[in-house]
Amino acid sequence: MRRKLVAGNWKMNGSTGSIRELLQGILGGAAEVAAVELAVFPPFVYLGAVEQQLSGSAVIWGAQNMCDQGSGAYTGEVSGSMLNDFHCTYVIVGHSERRTLYGESDQVVAQKFAAARKVGVKPILCVGETLDERERGVTEAVVGRQLKAVLDLEGIGSFADAVIAYEPVWAIGTGRTATSGQAQEVHAFIRAKLAELDPALANKVRILYGGSVKGSNAAELLAMPDIDGGLVGGASLDAKDFLAIAKAGC
Ligand code: 13P
Secondary structure (H helix, E strand, O other): OOOOEEEEEOOOOOOHHHHHHHHHHHHHHHHHHOOOEEEEEOOHHHHHHHHHHHOOOOOEEEEOOOOOOOOOOOOOOOOHHHHHHOOOOEEEEOOHHHHHHOOOOHHHHHHHHHHHHHOOOEEEEEEOOOHHHHHOOOHHHHHHHHHHHHHHHHOHHHHHHOEEEEOOHHHOOOOOOOOHHHHHHHHHHHHHHHHOOOHHHHHHOEEEEEOOOOHHHHHHHHOOOOOOEEEEOHHHHOHHHHHHHHHHOO
8 A cells, every 4th residue: 555645846935934834834734634644845945944843743854856966066056965964855856847947858867866865865756748748649758768767777676765756747837737537547657667677666656646736636636546646836835725635635
């Protein structure tokens, strides 16, 4: 049985005050959704404050990105060992906004995945096709290629501690959610790809759906057999909305 994970990717949002309030709200309702693993992903600069507020609670935290290098002359970057200093459980790698706005290739994403594992931070690998790719019927080819880059570098065993997030780019921040059927189809494809290499492990890997998840559509999505949680953007900035999504996964 895979425990569901509901993860809030705050992207570049929040302030010291708003984050304190948001976490108070989440902590207030966390006990009611204890069946689900809850995680938040603040911007780097707030990790210390988030750690302080969440330490000892059931809510865990992680980072939205990291550098593929260990240390050195990489101005503006943050390493995996720095994330460890703030006791991050997870790090998101290969979010579509990193891939499209900051030019991260499949290879760089795979190197980030490897760098995270090296320091014991669990990677959440994001994959997903653009609208153009979906309309051209190459969704599986794209997702398969993104997955293969990591499998080639790190091997199937590396997914034992990793999470995958399927985020169709056309559903991110658009209010346009993939139907539960569309999402399930790609999730099943991802699991089948892993199962070709290790069926037992494939059965254990959590695959999250991301893209305009909200309280009103979460129950249907999270009820699908291969959807093991959500990677939530906009709705994770409101404690009530975020908890409603988690409740749908209980
Ligand atoms: P939205 O939930 O705002 O569509 O964002 C999804 C996402 O990109 C989470 O990583």
